[in-house]
Amino acid sequence: MTSATTAHSIVEPSATTRRFAGSLVVLYAIITMIPLVWIMLTAFKSPDDAISYPPKVMFKPSLEGFCNLFTTRSRQTPEFIRSLGPPQGLCDSIARDRNMVVAGPSNYVPRFINSLIIAFGSTVLAVALGTLSAYGFSRFRVPLKDDLLFFILSTRMMPPIAVAIPIYLMYRTIGLSDTRLGMILLYTSVNVSLAVWLLKGFIDEIPREYEEAAMVDGYTRFQAFVKVVLPQATTGIAATAIFCLIFAWNEYAFAVLLTSGNAQTAPPFIPIIIGEGGQDWPAVAAGTTLFLVPIVVFTVLLRRHLLRGITFGAVRK
Amino acid sequence: MVRPGAARRIRGLSDRTLAWLFITPTIVLLLAINIFPLLWTIYLSFTNYRANRANVPTIWLGADWYQSILTDPDIWAAMQVTAHFVIWTVVIETVLGFGLAYLIDKKFRGHGLWTTIILLPMMLSPAVVGNFWTFLYQPQIGLFNYVVAFFTGRDASSFQMLGDVTLSPWAIVIVDAWMWTPYVMLICLAGLRSIPDYIYEAAEVDRASKWRQFWSITLPMALPFIMLAVLFRGIENFKMFDMVNLLTGGGPGSTTEVASITLKRAAFESWRTGYSSAFAIILFVTVFGLANIYVKALNKVKSR
Secondary structure, eight states: OOTTTSOOOTTSOOHHHHHHHHHHHHHHHHHHHHHHHHHHHHHTSOHHHHTOSSOOSSOOOOSHHHHHHHEEEEEOOHHHHHHTOSOSHHHHHHHHTTTEEEEEEOSHHHHHHHHHHHHHHHHHHHHHHHHHHHHHHHHSOOTTHHHHHHHHHHTTTSOHHHHHHHHHHHHHHHTOTTOHHHHHHHHHHHHHHHHHHHHHHHHHTSOHHHHHHHHHTTOOHHHHIIIIIHHHTHHHHHHHHHHHHHHHHHOOHHHHHHOSSTTOOHHHHGGGOEETTEEOHHHHHHHHHHHHHHHHHHHHHHGGGHHHHHTTTSSOO | OOOHHHHHHHHTOOHHHHHHHHHHHHHHHHIIIIIHHHHHHHHHTTBOOOTTOTTSOOOBOTTHHHHHHHTOHHHHHHHHHHHHHHHHHHHHHHHHHHHHHHHHTTOOTTHHHHHHHHHGGGGSOHHHHHHHHHHHTOTTTOHHHHHHHHHHOOOGGGOOTTTOTTTHHHHHHHHHHHHHHHHHHHHHHHHHHTSOHHHHHHHHHTTOOHHHHIIIIIHHHHHHHHHHHHHHHHHHHHTOOHHHHHHTTTOSTTTTOOHHHHHHHHHHTSOOHHHHHHHHHHHHHHHHHHHHHHHHHHHHHHHO
16 A cells, blocks of 8 residues: 555555545545435334434434334224233334234235345346347357347337336236236346346457367367356356346336236335334334345445446446 | 257257357347337327226327327426436536546545445435435435534425425435436546556656646546446436335426326326327437437547
């Protein structure tokens, strides 16, 4: 880090410039983080602390938000609650302080599971199809190659609502509406364009000589692809998979228009968690926080590939 | 891995057949879930079809919907709202994003960590983001109002970011800038890192001022990247739906009613399928056309 030990180029910014630039960036980062930190704090507040004014930074942590996220409750008379005997677990005991008992599980877990199934299902499919196509485009002479690649990219320019209408009608006709399979196919089709473009870039960088050598050794083209190219492309495939996963995990427009219950994912569900007397902010914050965890982990894992992924591989890093 | 029988069959395949085997599934999927619906939208846009009245016979209307949409002042108002959003968000995100990238490029201590932190908002779900900003914007309890009140001395409950006619468009612009500035920053950073050091060294030898270096080296060389970021953000924000739907739903009145919201109301609330299909096609053609013109300009800049 110190300029004494490294060769000092004349274009290196001075220490003062660096410190100044650094403090501005850190300031921006802190401002950026405030909303996120705030929602995570809110997840651990009691409903009263969450809506107090001025906003509370110090508070007694409570798990009520998480309980309200995972359960539904019903209001009962104090006599009835007393007649029930000891509370059934933590959430029941929190509910009883408010003259309620836990009535059953909420829909958050099924919605979360839908998110997992749909995100992973569509990712596996998009990456599989994308890898094959990317290899095809990278290695073979395909007629109208550039047109096909542009066509694949242009499918991303369509506003989701524009295609949502006929997809809704089409799914209704063939019985795919509000099903996980329908959503998996839809997200696969949205993701496959990204997968083809990204993976083509990664596969282009693997020297053709590797496969040619394998084929000289008696492998078929397909065996060379499976045994030589695929292992070389693992990092690229992993990065592409995480991008597809993040998109499918976060998608909202199609989910809110095309699913109503059965196949609904978490993003359209979290905003509509209502408690007594309006939005139950600690529960919403708890649902949001749990939903963010995988994405934060992926972002940290993905840092180095981020740029390629968000620009369709148009920019190399 | 490959069964002997299958292997023999595959061994017999020419590269040409294999190429098609590899590419066709993707093309078929895109045809089924993108192109077929698009063609269907085009067909529906010429009819009186309503998705909630499937047994009413469908009548061919010709270009009636197109005519009525293009002459409808409400639609033009929605397009204007959309244009305002696109322009303001893209301008703010580009200025902030480029500025941040320029600062990060100075390679201060710990820049890797802070860059990763700054990137977090763009990785989140717009639904989740819209939702928790709704909370931050609450007039009585929200952090945003508190902070503004703290610094300006106004009463925190005296202004409603989401309910006020003049403030609500800005409420959405703020959230969009918060979420997507990192995206522009990342692309600009790639642009700045692509400028080779020797150019600056030569400028330094010629005693060009820092200011001069910025205007004649940094900015022109990073321009194609900045333009790429503007293109991607422009297309995305033209389609903007999630954030508006969650934050204001188009209100108050129709001050934040962007084209996607109008479209969603026509298609999924009043179920005017034919009408909304025509509108969808108009939007698609607009974004596609604008994007193509822009890409031509981008290529000109790149080849300079």
